[in-house]
Amino acid sequence: MPVCDPDRPWLEKAIESVRQQTYSHWQLCIADDASTQPYVRQLIESAAASDERIDVVFRESRGHICAATRSALSLSNGEFITFLDHDDEISPYALARIAVGIDRDHEVDLLYSDEDIIGSDGKRYDPYFKPDWNPELLRSQNYLCHLSIYRANLLRELDAFRPEVQGSQDWDLALRASENARCIRHIPHVLYHWRSISGSTAHADNVKVYALDAGRRAVQEHLVRRGEKAEATLLEFGHLRIRRSLPGEMPGVSIVIASDSESDIFRHMKVLQKFNGYSLELVVATTEHFDEMDFPDGCIVFPVDSEEAQSSRLNRAAAAASGDILCFMDERCEAIDAVQLESLVFEAIRTEVGAVGARLLSPGGCIQHAGYFLDFEMIVLHPYRGAPANFAGLRNRALLQQNVSAVSASCLAVKKDLFEQIGGFNAASGVFHDVDFCLRLLEAGLYNIWTPYVSLTMRDSLNDDTVESCQDEADAMQYMKTRWRDQLVRDPAGNPNIMIDHGLPVPVVKRT
Structure with a gap:
């Protein structure tokens, strides 16, 4: 969990949503990205002191979300890794559902769940009930998004959370992991609640303009790695279209x-x-x-x-x-x-x-x-x-x-x-x-x-x-x-x- 000056109640709810898991074998890795609000450090230290499964690192300088996520990753020792934003929540049975999915297929390297949006009043709405593995859709939009779970060994082999794609680093990671994963599984349950507050992507798909271009570049690089002669172009509503051309002559x-x-x-x-x-x-x-x-x-x-x-x-x-x-x-x-x-x-x-x-x-x-x-x-x-x-x-x-x-x-x-x-x-x-x-x-x-x-x-x-x-x-x-x-x-x-x-x-x- 990368943290950077979140509102106090949302950070408390994010941490508490992990502590309330019905599955107890977890580790919460928190990296504070040089927050300026004093309550942030106090809250994180208090949580770590009360639960030995919480590990923390405090960065001395602001590195933004990619650097902070990498700092949190450096603390991890689990076989599988997932990510939680500092103002979001996961459902109480999220990790239990994930454990069941892993147990059903020992070759699975990437799992993802359905998600919804949670307002500042705590009410949930707009669920995204996703399809099973759909590579064509993933090139159009980051439909995996939350909650995505990666096998740690695979994650460490990837150049994850590159600053070059900051704003769409999770999309870039999903694309890179999909290119190497042995098996990808969908968990058809809403396990992640994305907080909708002013300035968040949950509030509006195009609120972070820099993220749109980062996403386009992540998909374009994915196409290049796959050797595909194609161009990722941004649609007016914020998603992508892949325009292809033939590698050779037009077939009959x-x-x-x-x-x-x-x-x-x-x-x-x-x-x-x-x-x-x-x-x-x-x-x-x-x-x-x-x-x-x-x-x-x-x-x-x-x-x-x-x-x-x-x-x-x-x-x-x-x-x-x-x-x-x-x-x-x-x-x-x-x-x-x-x-x-x-x-x-x-x-x-x-x-x-x-x-x-x-x-x-x-x-x-x-x-x-x-x-x-x-x-x-x-x-x-x-x-x-x-x-x-x-x-x-x-x-x-x-x-x-x-x-x-x-x-x-x-x-x-x-x-x-x-x-x-x-x-x-x-x-x-x-x-x-x-x-x-x-x-x-x-x-x-x-x-x-x-x-x-x-x-x-x-x-x-x-x-x-x-x-x-x-x-x-x-x-x-x-x-x-x-x-x-x-x-x-x-x-x-x-x-x-x-x-x-x-x-x-x-x-x-x-x-x-």
Whole structure:
């Protein structure tokens, strides 16, 4: 705990929150950063005298938070280390929950919990119920934040709390640790209470302007260490967007649609005229015969049987495609432009990425698709559906690129060789063929991505009524519940403490 002239009651509450832990095997390391208020030293010395588990060091000169945290770290002797600000609190069972998490997985090197905000009146509000490990989101915002717990041996190997990133030193540490951690675990409980007082980051995300640039630099350095050709850019609301470019030439891209509508096919054909210099083709699976239609170069019309399932039609069209990247598009989607297609391709080409999905909007400009939220009863739910396009969502997540378990095939990009390796779409999953496909990508150790930076409007509202019969729907749901039970019960991109109510993620009300 680095300390520098906090208000007396908040420092007392911070220390007392540690002493009230139900788990007793802890050490509190306090480094006072040359506080000027006399009560600070008195309070710290009194606490140390009353509990032998509290160790302190008083710095002779002001070094600011990075130097003070390093001083506190020098006192530590535990196997795992976490951090507490001098005016915040941890829940009474925080360390007990952490100990249980460590005991469940002996290879875990980094754990993190959910958090909320506590006001000066002691009332808690605005909980952040976080997803499980989500590397894409961590590059957009420091969602790990509080409470983060690090294996001491790993922490000592890192150049932690560098003055160069002061203000976002905890984000820098999380990124560095994630690059080396054997296992990262999420504890879905609110264990940290972040004090909201004037001047704190909890009070307003952009109150410390210097911290925003420090965070951007921390993420940029992370990208460089990973050898990624990308630039971290600051968004107007204080979070980041990663703009990527290709390490080499643009790969060949095949846009794949299944359509029996001449007007829809013609609309997507026009995209071929806008991509001079690109290896781009349009592959159309259709039951219709368009003998008099003049198809341009790069357009392949693939005949399919009217009795074929949608998944089978798309599989056959994908097999006929020659591109390195397949971009499946719903016939009702507006034609994609060059900038948006590049954004999909630049993500899909990454080695660790499986499927990449876009944000889909209704004709009225409301969100139709922002990634799927898995659910055992309904198979999928739709976060933010019906909300306006500029809706920020929980901690701005509706505006940030992130990992999700599954995305809609209404706009889905994937490497062709990966599509074939995974086995394409599975007819047994019926209307959920895109969800099943994405879960098989996760099973193979890949990450799926939803990006709001590719935003397409659907000609009609995106509904879930495309199965042919009630029996087909029942069979598809049963298949999904049998094949993917664990994932549907506990979506790693969601949180057991939230549910989707009329499109909005809201806290689950638990009655005891």
